[in-house]
Structure formats: C-alpha cells, structure tokens
Amino acid sequence: MNPTKAVIQDKSLLVSLIKKCTTSRDLKLIQAYIIRAGLAHDTILTSSLLVAAAITLRRHVAYAHCIFSWTHHPNIFMWNTLIRGYSVSNSPTRAVTLYKDMLLSGISSNSFTLAFVLKALCNLSMFEEGRMVHCQILKKGFGFEIPVLNGLMKLYIVCGYVESARHLFDRMRERDTASWSIMISGYAQNDMESEALALFKYMREDSAYIDEFTLASVAAICGHVGALDLGRWVHSYINLNNIKMDVVLGTSLVDMYSKCGSLNDALIVFQTMVKRDVTAWSAMIGGYAVHGCGHKALELFDSMRKANVYPNSVTFTNVLFACSHSGLLDEGCKHFDSMQLEYGFSPELEHYGCMVDLFCRSGDVTRAYEFIRKMPITANAVLWRTLLTSCKTYEYKELGECIIRDLLEIEPCGGDNFVLASNVYASLGKWSSVSNLRSLMKDKQVKKEHGWSSIELDFTVHRFVMGDKSHPENDEIYQMLDRIARKLKQVGHIATTTDVLHDIDDEEKENALGLHSERLAVAYALLRLPKESTIRVVKNLRVCRDCHAALKLISSIYKRVIIVRDRVRFHHFQEGKCSCNDYCLH
Numbered sequence: 001m002n003p004t005k006a007v008i009q010d011k012s013l014l015v016s017l018i019k020k021c022t023t024s025r026d027l028k029l030i031q032a033y034i035i036r037a038g039l040a041h042d043t044i045l046t047s048s049l050l051v052a053a054a055i056t057l058r059r060h061v062a063y064a065h066c067i068f069s070w071t072h073h074p075n076i077f078m079w080n081t082l083i084r085g086y087s088v089s090n091s092p093t094r095a096v097t098l099y100k101d102m103l104l105s106g107i108s109s110n111s112f113t114l115a116f117v118l119k120a121l122c123n124l125s126m127f128e129e130g131r132m133v134h135c136q137i138l139k140k141g142f143g144f145e146i147p148v149l150n151g152l153m154k155l156y157i158v159c160g161y162v163e164s165a166r167h168l169f170d171r172m173r174e175r176d177t178a179s180w181s182i183m184i185s186g187y188a189q190n191d192m193e194s195e196a197l198a199l200f201k202y203m204r205e206d207s208a209y210i211d212e213f214t215l216a217s218v219a220a221i222c223g224h225v226g227a228l229d230l231g232r233w234v235h236s237y238i239n240l241n242n243i244k245m246d247v248v249l250g251t252s253l254v255d256m257y258s259k260c261g262s263l264n265d266a267l268i269v270f271q272t273m274v275k276r277d278v279t280a281w282s283a284m285i286g287g288y289a290v291h292g293c294g295h296k297a298l299e300l301f302d303s304m305r306k307a308n309v310y311p312n313s314v315t316f317t318n319v320l321f322a323c324s325h326s327g328l329l330d331e332g333c334k335h336f337d338s339m340q341l342e343y344g345f346s347p348e349l350e351h352y353g354c355m356v357d358l359f360c361r362s363g364d365v366t367r368a369y370e371f372i373r374k375m376p377i378t379a380n381a382v383l384w385r386t387l388l389t390s391c392k393t394y395e396y397k398e399l400g401e402c403i404i405r406d407l408l409e410i411e412p413c414g415g416d417n418f419v420l421a422s423n424v425y426a427s428l429g430k431w432s433s434v435s436n437l438r439s440l441m442k443d444k445q446v447k448k449e450h451g452w453s454s455i456e457l458d459f460t461v462h463r464f465v466m467g468d469k470s471h472p473e474n475d476e477i478y479q480m481l482d483r484i485a486r487k488l489k490q491v492g493h494i495a496t497t498t499d500v501l502h503d504i505d506d507e508e509k510e511n512a513l514g515l516h517s518e519r520l521a522v523a524y525a526l527l528r529l530p531k532e533s534t535i536r537v538v539k540n541l542r543v544c545r546d547c548h549a550a551l552k553l554i555s556s557i558y559k560r561v562i563i564v565r566d567r568v569r570f571h572h573f574q575e576g577k578c579s580c581n582d583y584c585l586h
Helices: 003-019 026-036 043-056 060-070 076-087 093-106 111-124 128-140 146-158 162-169 177-189 193-206 212-225 228-240 248-261 261-270 279-288 294-306 313-324 329-341 348-363 365-374 381-393 397-410 415-427 431-444 473-492 506-513 517-528 545-559
Strands: 452-459 460-465 536-541 564-566 570-574
Touching: 003 026, 003 043, 026 060, 043 060, 060 076, 060 397, 076 093, 076 111, 093 111, 111 146, 128 146, 146 162, 146 177, 162 177, 177 193, 177 212, 193 212, 193 460, 212 228, 228 248, 228 261, 228 452, 248 261, 248 279, 261 279, 279 294, 279 313, 294 313, 294 329, 294 473, 313 329, 329 348, 348 365, 348 381, 365 381, 381 397, 381 415, 381 564, 397 415, 415 431, 415 564, 431 452, 452 517, 460 517, 473 517, 473 545, 517 536, 517 545, 545 564, 545 570
Parallel strands: 536 564
Antiparallel strands: 452 460, 452 536, 564 570
C-alpha cells in the first residue's frame, strides 16, 4: 500500500474516533496515539481534538487550551474553537482575553470570532467592550451578518439598552427566527410587554417562521399580562403546525393558562404532556395555589411524589403558598417540616415567608411574630410587611407601630413600606403620623408603585390607572361607572373607606374608591365584551376591600363571571361570591 495513502486513511479513522469520544480519558488516549505516530502538528487532527475538548465535551475547555498551547501557529479555526468554548463556559472572561491575544498575534477575526466574543460579553454584561467590538464589526464590513447582529442585540438587551437593540433590528436587511425571538424576549425581560406583543404581531404579518423558543416567550408574556386570547392563538399555532410540545413549551402553556385564569386549560395541557419534569409539576401545583385550590394542589403534590418526581425548592414554595391561601394550617406545618426532615431541604426566605403568611391569615399574629424572631436567617421587608398587614387587620396596635419603625430601618426607601405604614396609621386615625410619613417620602424622594389594571380585547391589552381619562372611549367608560355606582347603592352596598389614606370626608373617599383601576377595566369590559364572556382583569396590586365587595355584587347584578388576578392570587367572582371566601382579606 502507498504509505501516504495509509496515513490519510489512518487520519480519517482518527478524526472519526475523536468525534465519538464521550470522556476526556478517551480523548487523551487518542491524543497519545497521535503524538506517538508523529502527527502531533497535523492541523486536521489538532482541530478535531480542540472541537471535541472545547465544544463536544464542553467541561474540558481547560484541556482544550493545553492542546491549543502546544500548537505551532494556530489558524483562525483553532482560535475560534477555543474562544467559542470559553464563551459558553464558567470562564467567559478567558474568551475575551483570547480574542485580544489573537488580534495581537496578527490573526484577523472573522464573523464567527465576533459572534463567539459577543456571546462571552453577553454572559459578562460588558457593555463598553461590546461597543468596541461593534466598531470592529462595522470596520470589517460584518454589519449585515445575521449571527453577528443577533449577538449584538442580545448584548445590548442584557445591558439594558433595549432601544439600541431595536435600532439594530430595524436596520437588518434580513432576519432569521432567532432575530425576532431575541428582540421579543428582550422586551419581555425588560417589562415592555406591549412592545413585545406588538413585535410578535409584526412577526406574524411578516410571515416569519415562528419556532418553539419564540412561542414559549410569547406564552410567558401572555401569562404576565393576562392575554388569554393571544395565548390560545399560540396554543392553536403549535397544534396546527405540528410543533413538538417539549417540556419547556408545555410548561410555558401550563403557566400561561394558569396566570390567565383558565385553570381547566392549564390542566388539559399538563395532562397531555408526554413528559413532565419537576418544573411542569411545580407549575401546575402553583396554578392551583394562586387560584385558591389548596386541596387540589396538595393532591397533585401527592401524585407527583407517587410518580417518583423529586420536588425542588420551587415545588415546596408553591405547596406552602397553596396551604397559606386556603387556610390549611396543619397541612402547611406538616409540609414545612417534611421539606427538612424527609427531603433534606434547608428552608429559604420564600418558604419562611409562606409560613408567616399562613400564621397571619389564620389570625395567629403572635405566633407569626415569634416564628420570625426564631428564624435562622434574617427576615426581609416582605415578611415584616406581611406581619404589619395582619397587625392592622387584627388591631395589634402596639406591635404594628413597633414593626413600622423596624420596617423603615430595614428598607428606608421602599415605597410599599411607606404606603402600608400610612395605611396602618390611617386606620388608627393618626393623621399627623400619616402626614409625617408623606413628608418623609418627599424628602427621601420615595416613589410608590402606582396601581394599574389591564384587560384584553381582540388581541389588544388595555391598561387603566386610578382616575384614568386617557382611553379613547373615556366618556362611555365613565358613564358606565356611574351606572354601576347607582346599581351598587340600590342593592345596599356601603363603601369601605378605611383603606383610603387621605384625611377627607367619606363622600370624597367613596368617590375615590369608585375610580380604582379594576373598576375602570370592568366597566370597559361590560361595555365591549359579549354578555356570555368571562371578564378577566390583571391588577399589579392587591384588590382593596371595597373593590372586592363591589365586584362580588357586580358579578351578581350583571350576571357575569369576573376573574381578577391581583398581586397575590386569583379571585373568581360569580353570583355575588368570590372563590377566596373573603379569606384573602385577612
């Protein structure tokens, strides 16, 4: 046989064997053979070893670096392979350093190099370095390469420059599915849901291919804003286009339906999933929890354990949340203990928070206070706010005033803290203390979170704030509000004005309550939705006592099912009753 031909065949076999390696030990054995055969400086074999160590095995990028260091005059492919390996490793900084070394060595970067470096910069949130790379991209004429532009968009989004990313997106000559997905998910990550949904609409109109990653992002956005109609469109698109319903996409739909108030749809998706991991089970348990179906949540948790799916921290948070919002005190304590004794989990702040909430909702404020004091970790402002709310509800006045002082020391610039403290003082009639808090807020430039409510009609999300008059159909909405107010008085509704924090007379307080954002949203829904349709409202704050009472009556007066998702949970209003049985008001 021709010796040269034999070497070539041997090299082909070695490349094939390298590609099949699953451990570093296998790779090292082949490398040893290559060295003994005198092929250590062969470019093809060295490149194959680098790819296997840095990319295929991934965890062995340091070993790949050793191979690279022994290589005489590495070519651009070898540099790119190692930079790529580090860009997705736990040491992305090394990718940036390698890139600089490559330029100093006289090797000119290509579009692949820049895409890998951008990935590393994205993982490091290195904006200034990203801008310098952007300049190099333009200088080298790679400003129209899709993978490079996608990497730049990701970097700008991660660093908070969403508008810069959109500017790049709009100037792209061509876009792939990843381009759309990056921009849509970028809007979602920065709480710009309206922009994300508008871009998704543009994507559909552009007839771009929609993959499972984009669909999962859009489903998550739909869940966040309560856009059930669009969420159902996403689900039907998946079915019509035979898109594989993997665990991630299935869980996204379960979560979306749960957050949009359609628990039955969530359950159908969950039950039809071929594979269900702990995230899917936890999402469904969480769905039951926020809808106040505590017993069903616990039943599903039991089924999960029987299916030999090991729970995680999120699972237990959802289980304890379910107990808290359904008044299941004994079950909550049992599962909190089992989390430690049976599964060996050390409770985290979220788990302690659920237990404090459970004790508070059960009316045992003293037990909740002692529980916080004995916790092995420091309580945050959320736990103290939970306790302070219960002090107000159950009139633990002295304890409440002590907690106010502690709360404002822990988080002196938290708007929620000042609002709650003002609420407590107002309920005690201490208007001078309320005034002092307002002055303190002004001095510290503390901004409270403004309440809003949204409702979806014809794939469009309409958002309202208290006393909002910016809607195009404002006059009709306020006329509807007046009709609702008159009918509420006719059935004997007396406004609960204790939560109004201003020192004004009862009539003014009642008028202020009547303009709360959820009432504006419901009024608009009554005007525009068909009579048989369920009214679904999303609210960023908790529903106040008066609106809760009013919505129960509105559901009876207008014979409508009204589902409101507030900051804490869902309220299903029907025939004058709420699914929370007023337990949420404790």
